[in-house]
Amino acid sequence: MAYLPQELITKKRDGGALSGDEIAFLVGGMTNGAVTDAQISSFAMAVFFRGMEMDERVALTLAMRDSGDVLDWSHLDGPALDKHSTGGVGDNLSLMLAPIVAACGGYVPMISGRGLGHTGGTLDKMDSIPGYTTQPDNVLFRKVTEACGCAIIGQTASLAPADKRFYGIRDVTATVESIDLITASILSKKLAAGLDGLVLDVKSGSGAFMPTHEQSEALAESLVAVANGAGTKTSALLTDMNEVLGHAAGNAVEVATAVEFLIGQAQDPRVREITLALCADMLVLGGLADETDSMEKVAEALDSGRAADTFGEMVTLLGGPSDFVDSYRTHLPATPVTRDVPAPASGYVTTMDTRQIGLAVVALGGGRTNPADPIDHAVGLTHITDVGTKISKGDPLARVLARTEDQADEAIRRVTAAVTLGDKPASRSSIYRRLAPTGDA
Ligand code: URA
Numbered sequence: 001m002a003y004l005p006q007e008l009i010t011k012k013r014d015g016g017a018l019s020g021d022e023i024a025f026l027v028g029g030m031t032n033g034a035v036t037d038a039q040i041s042s043f044a045m046a047v048f049f050r051g052m053e054m055d056e057r058v059a060l061t062l063a064m065r066d067s068g069d070v071l072d073w074s075h076l077d078g079p080a081l082d083k084h085s086t087g088g089v090g091d092n093l094s095l096m097l098a099p100i101v102a103a104c105g106g107y108v109p110m111i112s113g114r115g116l117g118h119t120g121g122t123l124d125k126m127d128s129i130p131g132y133t134t135q136p137d138n139v140l141f142r143k144v145t146e147a148c149g150c151a152i153i154g155q156t157a158s159l160a161p162a163d164k165r166f167y168g169i170r171d172v173t174a175t176v177e178s179i180d181l182i183t184a185s186i187l188s189k190k191l192a193a194g195l196d197g198l199v200l201d202v203k204s205g206s207g208a209f210m211p212t213h214e215q216s217e218a219l220a221e222s223l224v225a226v227a228n229g230a231g232t233k234t235s236a237l238l239t240d241m242n243e244v245l246g247h248a249a250g251n252a253v254e255v256a257t258a259v260e261f262l263i264g265q266a267q268d269p270r271v272r273e274i275t276l277a278l279c280a281d282m283l284v285l286g287g288l289a290d291e292t293d294s295m296e297k298v299a300e301a302l303d304s305g306r307a308a309d310t311f312g313e314m315v316t317l318l319g320g321p322s323d324f325v326d327s328y329r330t331h332l333p334a335t336p337v338t339r340d341v342p343a344p345a346s347g348y349v350t351t352m353d354t355r356q357i358g359l360a361v362v363a364l365g366g367g368r369t370n371p372a373d374p375i376d377h378a379v380g381l382t383h384i385t386d387v388g389t390k391i392s393k394g395d396p397l398a399r400v401l402a403r404t405e406d407q408a409d410e411a412i413r414r415v416t417a418a419v420t421l422g423d424k425p426a427s428r429s430s431i432y433r434r435l436a437p438t439g440d441a
Contacts, residue, residue, distance in 0.1 A: 250380015
């Protein structure tokens with residue numbers, strides 16, 4: 001049915017609820033060009049101020065999902081499962097989670113994004129591996145997913161194209177910060193992957209995308225309700241981003257820590273707790289385990305080395321070195337400059353401005369200020385101190401891997417300014433809350 005876009009914008013501007021047909025018309029116009037940039041931005045602003053009811057959010061998500069290809073994995077002998085994180089610093093969980101779930105019988109066709117602002121992107125991390133292709137054609141993507149159970153690749157133009165246009169307009173019209181629109185944007189892309197189950201890792205804290213804990217929680221609730229309303233079994237964890245996850249932030253350095261985690265060489269306890277909790281929820285969503293044995297299954301897949309083997313197989317099938325898991329250090333790029341960040345005083349690490357740590361990595365060249373910028377995969381931070389650690393003046397707060405001495409000086413300044421030292425030990429968190437699937441998706 002045809003409508004006049006301005007009539008629909010008026011209805012939303014005045015606080016009305018749009019029908020599924022009306023929303024589908026607007027989204028169709030975003031994809032075929034029948035709705036102008038001005039109309040899309042007015043619609044976004046109307047939603048920003050008036051909000052959307054649950055039915056409208058579900059309709060918007062489904063219309064955006066269906067604006068391009070929707071993958072189908074129904075021929076596989078196990079469930080298609082995935083995770084989405086709202087983004088953080090040092091958040092390399094996807095690299096461990098995908099092979100763990102694959103080693104438990106799930107299929108993880110993981111379509112990931114690049115870094116956004118201060119947060120890192122899974123795709124940029126995987127691009128650190130020489131030869132690994134993050135943009136395979138559909139045939140190779142399917143072949144790898146079927147052969148080893150997981151494939152971590154990049155967004156293609158044919159998935160949720162309406163979101164690409166809509167997000168580009170929101171980005172320049174001050175309308176990104178709408179939970180209704182963020183929900184539809186994130187889920188349209190994830191649900192286009194044709195999943196049987198989805199877990200969400202919604203971050204809260206100084207390095208999170210949402211500015212307050214309450215808003216992170218509201219986003220988690222909206223994502224879970226809408227994804228289940230759209231027919232995909234979905235749960236979420238609300239997790240801490242008041243400090244870097246693990247001890248490294250950058251691209252190649254996070255691939256290295258992921259391999260070390262998978263082979264059992266170094267496992268940060270918070271990273272292990274959150275990763276296994278997300279994996280366990282994925283098994284339950286996919287019917288591969290129940291609440292009583294899911295944790296045991298994922299821990300066995302990791303601790304037996306099966307997940308590490310799966311990761312190695314995925315890397316090889318997507319063009320990377322066949323000995324990557326054994327020889328990752330020789331394959332990953334390195335920097336000429338390594339400098340420690342000396343603590344300016346003695347005391348406990350009480351707070352970390354995680355966003356500023358992420359921006360220190362961006363300033364080193366490890367992230368982008370413009371979407372088209374190239375990045376330096378080798379630079380980053382390692383040995384980042386945990387919140388709560390007692391240190392003496394001059395002890396390292398972190399290690400900087402830089403291309404030049406000037407960049408290292410700048411990163412040292414930024415990291416020093418981002419960490420607060422005090423005289424009392426600070427408490428730390430990992431998982432704040434679990435949100436179970438709603439309804440009967
Ligand atoms: N990430 C997305 O994919 N979409 C948004 O709207 C915000 C963050």
